[in-house]
Amino acid sequence: MKHTLSVLVENKPGVLARIAGLFSRRGFNIDSLAVGVTEDPNVSRMTITLDQQEHPIEQVTKQLHKLINVIKITDLDPERTVSRELALMKVSTDPKSRGEVMQIAEIFRANILDVGKKSLTVEITGTTAKIEAFEQLLRPHGLLEIVRTGRIAIERGEK
Amino acid sequence: MKGSEVIIESLKAAGVDVVFGLPGGMVIPLYDAIYDSDLKHFLVRHEQGAAHMADGYARATGKTGVCIATSGPGATNLVTGIANAYMDSTPMVAITGQARTDLIGTDAFQEADITGITEPIVKHSYLIKSAKDIPRVFKEAFYIASTGRPGPVLIDIPSDIQLADIEYKPAGRIDLPGYKPTVKGHKKQIKSAARAVAAAERPVLYAGGGIIAAGAEKELLALAKLMKIPVTTTLMGLGCFPEDNDLSLGMLGMHGTGYANYAVTHSDLLIGVGARFDDRVTGKLATFAKNARKIHIDMDPAEISKNVPIDIPIVGDARDVLAGILAELKTMKRDPKKTAPWLDQVIAWKKKHPLHYKDLKGSIMPQYVIEEINRITRSDAIICTDVGQHQMWSALFYTHTKPRHFISSGGLGTMGFGFPASIGAKVGRPRQTVIDVAGDGSFQMNIQELATAVCYDIPVIVCILNNGFLGMVRQWQELFWNKRYSETVISCQPDFAGVADAYGALGITITDKKDVGEAIRTAIKARKPAVLDFHVKQEENVFPMVPAGQSIDEMIGGHKT
Ligand SMILES: Cc1ncc(C[n+]2csc(CCOP(=O)(O)OP(=O)(O)O)c2C)c(N)n1
Ligand SMILES: [Mg+2]
Numbered sequence: 114m115k116h117t118l119s120v121l122v123e124n125k126p127g128v129l130a131r132i133a134g135l136f137s138r139r140g141f142n143i144d145s146l147a148v149g150v151t152e153d154p155n156v157s158r159m160t161i162t163l164d165q166q167e168h169p170i171e172q173v174t175k176q177l178h179k180l181i182n183v184i185k186i187t188d189l190d191p192e193r194t195v196s197r198e199l200a201l202m203k204v205s206t207d208p209k210s211r212g213e214v215m216q217i218a219e220i221f222r223a224n225i226l227d228v229g230k231k232s233l234t235v236e237i238t239g240t241t242a243k244i245e246a247f248e249q250l251l252r253p254h255g256l257l258e259i260v261r262t263g264r265i266a267i268e269r270g271e272k
Numbered sequence: 273m274k275g276s277e278v279i280i281e282s283l284k285a286a287g288v289d290v291v292f293g294l295p296g297g298m299v300i301p302l303y304d305a306i307y308d309s310d311l312k313h314f315l316v317r318h319e320q321g322a323a324h325m326a327d328g329y330a331r332a333t334g335k336t337g338v339c340i341a342t343s344g345p346g347a348t349n350l351v352t353g354i355a356n357a358y359m360d361s362t363p364m365v366a367i368t369g370q371a372r373t374d375l376i377g378t379d380a381f382q383e384a385d386i387t388g389i390t391e392p393i394v395k396h397s398y399l400i401k402s403a404k405d406i407p408r409v410f411k412e413a414f415y416i417a418s419t420g421r422p423g424p425v426l427i428d429i430p431s432d433i434q435l436a437d438i439e440y441k442p443a444g445r446i447d448l449p450g451y452k453p454t455v456k457g458h459k460k461q462i463k464s465a466a467r468a469v470a471a472a473e474r475p476v477l478y479a480g481g482g483i484i485a486a487g488a489e490k491e492l493l494a495l496a497k498l499m500k501i502p503v504t505t506t507l508m509g510l511g512c513f514p515e516d517n518d519l520s521l522g523m524l525g526m527h528g529t530g531y532a533n534y535a536v537t538h539s540d541l542l543i544g545v546g547a548r549f550d551d552r553v554t555g556k557l558a559t560f561a562k563n564a565r566k567i568h569i570d571m572d573p574a575e576i577s578k579n580v581p582i583d584i585p586i587v588g589d590a591r592d593v594l595a596g597i598l599a600e601l602k603t604m605k606r607d608p609k610k611t612a613p614w615l616d617q618v619i620a621w622k623k624k625h626p627l628h629y630k631d632l633k634g635s636i637m638p639q640y641v642i643e644e645i646n647r648i649t650r651s652d653a654i655i656c657t658d659v660g661q662h663q664m665w666s667a668l669f670y671t672h673t674k675p676r677h678f679i680s681s682g683g684l685g686t687m688g689f690g691f692p693a694s695i696g697a698k699v700g701r702p703r704q705t706v707i708d709v710a711g712d713g714s715f716q717m718n719i720q721e722l723a724t725a726v727c728y729d730i731p732v733i734v735c736i737l738n739n740g741f742l743g744m745v746r747q748w749q750e751l752f753w754n755k756r757y758s759e760t761v762i763s764c765q766p767d768f769a770g771v772a773d774a775y776g777a778l779g780i781t782i783t784d785k786k787d788v789g790e791a792i793r794t795a796i797k798a799r800k801p802a803v804l805d806f807h808v809k810q811e812e813n814v815f816p817m818v819p820a821g822q823s824i825d826e827m828i829g830g831h832k833t
Contacts, residue, residue: 122450123449123450126399127387127397127399130388130391131391134391134392138392171577172574172578175573175574176574178573178574179572179574180450181395181396181416181448181450181451182450183450184449184450185450
């Protein structure tokens with residue numbers, strides 16, 4: 114199962130390097146990592162997804178906690194979180210297939226960002242599952258390039 | 273005030289009076305400030321020596337050790353010493369010079385990314401980019417190094433920061449939102465631990481360096497005595513429980529005593545305190561104390577259940593938690609006679625499998641040298657060691673009775689640690705006899721610090737167990753590699769006594785057993801740095817021994833029951 118860790122860290126130089134270093138030397142594989150500043154400019158949030166089968170999540174969080182710049186770690190409960198990811202995909206199209214691709218995009222509520230002679234660039238936001246489903250449908254047309262942000266997540270409710 | 277002077281003020285504010293180091297281009301401003309200060313600075317001959325001296329000083333005194341090096345090669349020379357301190361949780365602050373802030377990242381002369389290089393081996397590190405941060409960074413660094421699970425903290429300071437002119441304002445309150453070590457153990461966990469202790473019939477206390485870091489030796493002894501629990505210690509824990517007490521099992525693990533390893537294997541309750549279930553202790557994990565419930569008390573939550581699943585985990589300071597368990601036990605119905613049959617069993621194991629060696633005629637046995645040191649110093653010296661067979665013999669054949677009296681590189685196993693560490697220990701505890709038991713291989717890795725010892729008149733006694741081999745590796749080759757001694761014969765050995773003499777230290781070569789005690793006494797009386805070169809039996813092995821990856825009750829040279 115995929116785990117999403119929401120990690121609050123001090124917004125200081127070197128913090129990302131420390132976290133990345135910790136993951137690599139302890140043999141933890143990161144599936145995705147997204148970093149951005151929070152409502153408090155001194156604090157950044159890292160959203161890290163990893164595979165729980167591969168790594169005992171408890172060791173990961175305990176080791177993370179030992180980093181002085183890590184303030185708080187939440188292992189997000191998928192039932193109680195909303196998560197999103199953004200992807201940009203460039204699909205090869207010809208005049209014949211363009212319509213079909215645009216139709217798929219519409220169903221997924223993806224935006225067309227750029228139309229070229231031989232390609233179309235779309236932007237899609239959603240859960241990882243949705244993005245992967247979209248990708249599967251576009252693949253037969255020839256996916257030229259994908260850029261994904263990695264998952265970000267937030268807990269439901271006021272808290 | 274100059275940045276460099278602010279550094280001195282900050283060191284003073286942290287209570288530092290002793291530092292070990294060697295200058296270079298990027299710390300000239302700092303050394304210029306040291307020139308006018310009251311700090312006692314010890315000039316080393318190699319920065320690795322400075323790091324190990326700071327480490328030895330810290331272990332002997334409990335204070336935070338400080339070392340200084342210049343940028344680039346000076347800083348990289350500290351790396352082994354920092355890694356060593358990290359693995360053994362020594363409180364240490366390492367200060368390095370760095371290229372000017374405007375040159376960082378340009379491959380400037382003697383620029384090395386030392387915060388990057390040391391990232392995996394420090395508890396924390398700082399690269400100071402503004403001189404006004406100096407007081408805060410130093411205050412935080414000493415706080416982080418010495419609290420919680422101690423460890424090394426590195427402070428990298430560009431030369432222009434040392435030169436900057438600022439107003440000195442002492443650091444305010446520490447604000448580290450991500451650093452709040454748990455000191456007090458969880459009440460409910462302490463209660464259930466006490467209940468488990470009271471119910472156990474075959475309990476064993478397994479104590480590590482965390483006892484010494486926490487100053488919990490009194491509580492450990494009280495608990496062992498109250499409930500009549502035998503105690504085994506790790507290499508790092510030696511001295512935290514007096515080995516002249518009947519309840520002592522000595523060291524456990526790969527080169528542990530037979531009785532310690534049997535007791536752990538057959539225990540029904542294993543109480544780990546300030547120890548980390550390291551592979552050199554546990555051997556094969558699947559069979560390690562397999563019928564025992566396990567309590568683990570440790571400062572570092574990440575150690576709990578890392579290697580061995582734990583039934584009752586307690587995060588906290590060993591002293592606080594043990595005191596809590598004791599207090600609980602005192603309110604409970606308990607029967608200290610419950611462990612009587614178990615203690616009888618332990619005595620039987622001790623009788624049947626004592627530590628032993630064959631005393632060969634015409635040879636100086638290395639174990640005998642340790643026994644003589646033990647006798648002559650009345651088990652009261654600070655013993656430092658290098659790494660190898662001599663280290664294990666020092667662990668096994670010396671009677672360790674006091675904390676902070678055995679200083680050895682456990683986690684990293686750093687050859688070359690012992691001698692500089694002994695210098696640091698002697699600086700910190702000048703009235704104590706300090707002996708470095710060295711290997712003929714290891715000693716040559718930091719032999720240059722003889723100059724430091726002589727120069728500052730630091731009378732440590734180096735006892736080389738000279739076996740002409742990288743002995744521990746040779747032992748593995750003998751036992752597991754068909755006696756193929758690939759590159760473990762150390763030929764071309766220097767005359768160590770001659771080397772000592774050339775440096776201005778006392779040097780004695782001992783080739784006859786009857787001269788062993790006399791040489792040790794002469795060195796103690798000489799009150800100057802001394803090197804005793806004991807030509808010991810060459811192909812002697814450390815026994816018992818658990819082959820790597822085996823169950824700890826399957827020892828070579830200790831009979832299985
Ligand atoms: C810096 C370093 N290099 C290599 C080793 C591997 N090693 C472990 S013990 C040992 C032999 C040490 O020889 P010596 O100091 O003569 O001690 P002895 O075992 O002979 O008592 C070696 C090479 C090490 N621990 N540290
Ligand atoms: Mg040797």
